[in-house]
Amino acid sequence: AMRYIEAGQEYEAKVVSGLKVVQPDYPKERPWDGIQTTVELMQKGVPLIYQGVLRSDRMFGIPDLLERTEEKSNLGSHSYRPIDIKSHAKVSSRDKLQLAAYAIMLEPVLGYIPDQGGIYLSSGSLETALIEKEILNIKLAFEIALKVESKKIATLPLRCAECMYCEWSQFCDKDRRERKLVSNLAGVDNRLSKKLVAADLPTYDRLAKQTPTALVNRLEISLERAEELIQLSKVWLTGKPVLVKKPALPVANKTYIHYDIETFGECLYLHGVCLVQTGQSASKQFVARTVDDEKKALDEFLKFMANWPNVPVYTWTTFENSWLEEMAKRYPKFKAPINAVLANMIDLKEVVKESVLLPVTTFSIKEVAPYFGFAWRAEDAGGGNSEAWYAQWLETGDESLMTKILYYNEDDVIAMEHIVSAIRLLR
Helix, strand or coil: CHHHHHHHHHHHHHHHHCCCCECCCCCCCCHHHHHHHHHHHHHHCCCEEECCCEEECCEEECCCEEEEECCCECCECCEEEEEEECCCCCCCHHHHHHHHHHHHHHHHHHCCCCCEEEEECCCCCEEEEECHHHHHHHHHHHHHHHHHHCCCCCCCCCCCCCHHHCCCHHHHHHHHHHHCEHHHCCCCCHHHHHHHHHCCCCEHHHHCCCCHHHHHHHHCCCHHHHHHHHHHHHHHHHCCCEECCCCCCCCCCCCEEEEEEEEECCEEEEEEEEEEECCEEEEEEEECCCHHHHHHHHHHHHHHHCCCCCCCEEECCCHHHHHHHHHHHHCHHHHHHHHHHHHCEEEHHHHHHHHEECCCCCCCHHHHHHHCCCCCCCCCCCHHHHHHHHHHHHHHCCHHHHHHHHHHHHHHHHHHHHHHHHHHHHC
8 A cells, every 4th residue: 555655646746747836835734724825826827736725614635736727716717627646547436536525625716516627647648537426426425424423324344445545444443343343254345244234244243143044045145155154253253263175285294485575666676485395494585785686686586496496386465476477578588487486386375265264354464374373573564664664775775674674574484384384283
């Protein structure tokens, strides 16, 4: 999420640098101080206002741009429409909702709500978006929010696609766990959560008491899915995992490798492996100490892997696969050895997910490994943070940062072996 936000900010800065904009003056920590300044710029008819501040009733926002249009409004013979800058290729429904909210906030100044806005896309083109439908949706959502605030409507903290970007997510996670809500269960998305709530089964302790047949009739799902939901609910109640089929784990007395990478922007700067032989494991890392050393680090990693031509290589998700495929395009002379590694790669996450029911909400390694008692040495361990540490390392050369990066990467591959060992005990 952090890298996604940073990429958006970088693209926004690039687009704005090519435009003639006027930005209202206000302190970043007090953006509401910019409301009046923004209104004054609009009254003057400034063609393009960057980071203007809008407010309407209880709604407050800062659109990327406000573009002057030649329409009548309370301002006179001109008006404005909201423009946002996005680093993706097409206008999304989320983009339109954001524009609709800004359009509503323009009403106090313009005397009406603009029915269109614009989005700068990754191609650099400005695409007009019609937002009448989204304006109605925003108004409805606002009415519901006010009813929630006044406690006229009860709500449940169900999970959705926005959770990873939301500042309230940790609060909701805690609330979900305390209330034993069904949205804690891995694989239960927002849509299924709502169906369970509508069927008066909002909590997994209640769900665990259902019979598969009753669940099939109430939710119109398959018998297999009903049995899985009931069993998963019991796993959450007991806190104990359940094997649903024999896991395709690495063979204990044979050689295999765990593999994890770290990236920085378009650079793959670190390859980490954990070589396991006859129950003994050893970690090794190949690091680019500058972005120009990417090829050198890749070469060293591939030379190491050449010593183990037919050894299974376990990753957590297919993140490493896509990056190695990109490296093969970037450095064609390495295509053959990269393909040899790719042919041996196995997604350990899918192995675990298909064979074990766990009391986890996602199968992120940062959730699965701690369940089995593993802890990262860095409390703030995460892919986004490792990018930030590497950026600081490039600026400062502080060896403590490089040590932190190497520990984090090493812990990732050790965590995979920890999970394998724990599941072997379940068998």
